[in-house]
Amino acid sequence: MTSMSDFTDINQVRAEIDRVDKALLSLIAERLELSKAVRRAKSGVRVWRPSREDSHVRALAAATSDTPRPLVSRIWAELMSASLAMQGPMGLHVALENDSMASLALVRDRFGASIPTYTYPTASSAMAATYADPEGVAILPSPGGMHSWWTALGPGGAMADMHILAGLPRTGELEWPVAVAVATADIQPSGNDDTLIMCRADLRAINASAELRAEAGEFFLYSLTGYLDSVPRDVLRLDPSAKIIGALPRPIG
Numbered sequence: 370m371t372s373m374s375d376f377t378d379i380n381q382v383r384a385e386i387d388r389v390d391k392a393l394l395s396l397i398a399e400r401l402e403l404s405k406a407v408r409r410a411k412s413g414v415r416v417w418r419p420s421r422e423d424s425h426v427r428a429l430a431a432a433t434s435d436t437p438r439p440l441v442s443r444i445w446a447e448l449m450s451a452s453l454a455m456q457g458p459m460g461l462h463v464a465l466e467n468d469s470m471a472s473l474a475l476v477r478d479r480f481g482a483s484i485p486t487y488t489y490p491t492a493s494s495a496m497a498a499t500y501a502d503p504e505g506v507a508i509l510p511s512p513g514g515m516h517s518w519w520t521a522l523g524p525g526g527a528m529a530d531m532h533i534l535a536g537l538p539r540t541g542e543l544e545w546p547v548a549v550a551v552a553t554a555d556i557q558p559s560g561n562d563d564t565l566i567m568c569r570a571d572l573r574a575i576n577a578s579a580e581l582r583a584e585a586g587e588f589f590l591y592s593l594t595g596y597l598d599s600v601p602r603d604v605l606r607l608d609p610s611a612k613i614i615g616a617l618p619r620p621i622g
């Protein structure tokens with residue numbers, strides 16, 4: 370790699386930037402071609418694969434020490450956004466919080482700018498729109514406090530086939546995200562995840578990693594460290610109707 374100090378003349382530096390940008394441009398075109406091929410190979414499957422996105426960005430972030438992780442995450446959010454927009458009619462249904470500018474910035478940093486984005490005044494209206502949209506993804510305030518929309522994902526809930534699949538922001542040190550992405554896609558491991566279990570029992574007694582994240586009426590929402598593809602037996606003993614309602618890729622620190 371050429372180092373900046375090798376160039377004294379600004380025109381020479383600009384010529385080098387032109388060369389690098391041209392190379393980036395043809396790589397981006399090559400990437401877009403490949404995502405068309407992925408779409409053909411994926412026929413019949415959901416277009417949006419959050420676990421693949423987050424494991425991929427995590428691997429890229431780990432492979433560089435020169436490029437800040439939030440920048441890696443934002444650049445690939447934009448590349449994946451373009452790729453998703455080419456693959457199908459995906460839509461983002463965003464429930465705006467009090468600070469709508471901050472909510473939209475959060476969405477843009479995670480999903481880029483190519484996917485059509487619609488805003489709603491409440492979580493339930495964003496969820497209803499998502500439910501009616503086969504490739505829809507809802508962006509909702511994280512469960513906790515007043516935000517109890519997640520009970521609709523529980524056993525017998527109105528949207529029991531929807532899952533919490535990603536957290537926003539993707540990078541940083543937050544123990545619990547600001548917002549989450551919810552869709553009817555399957556829950557899959559990204560390689561470093563927390564599992565979200567909704568139940569009526571106190572799981573902290575049986576699982577040292579269980580964190581109580583939200584409660585609504587008789588229901589609790591816990592996050593457990595690691596990816597679980599089924600509810601552990603000791604949890605079912607406490608509450609036979611306990612249900613996994615999502616998994617959150619751990620933020621890329």
Ligand SMILES: C=C(O[C@@H]1C=C(C(=O)O)C=C[C@H]1O)C(=O)O
Pocket residue numbers: 404407416417418419421422425448449450452453456
């Ligand atoms: C290309 C794919 O589809 C989507 C776009 C991705 C990308 O551009 O890298 C990654 C995951 C999917 O959300 C894929 O599934 O690999």
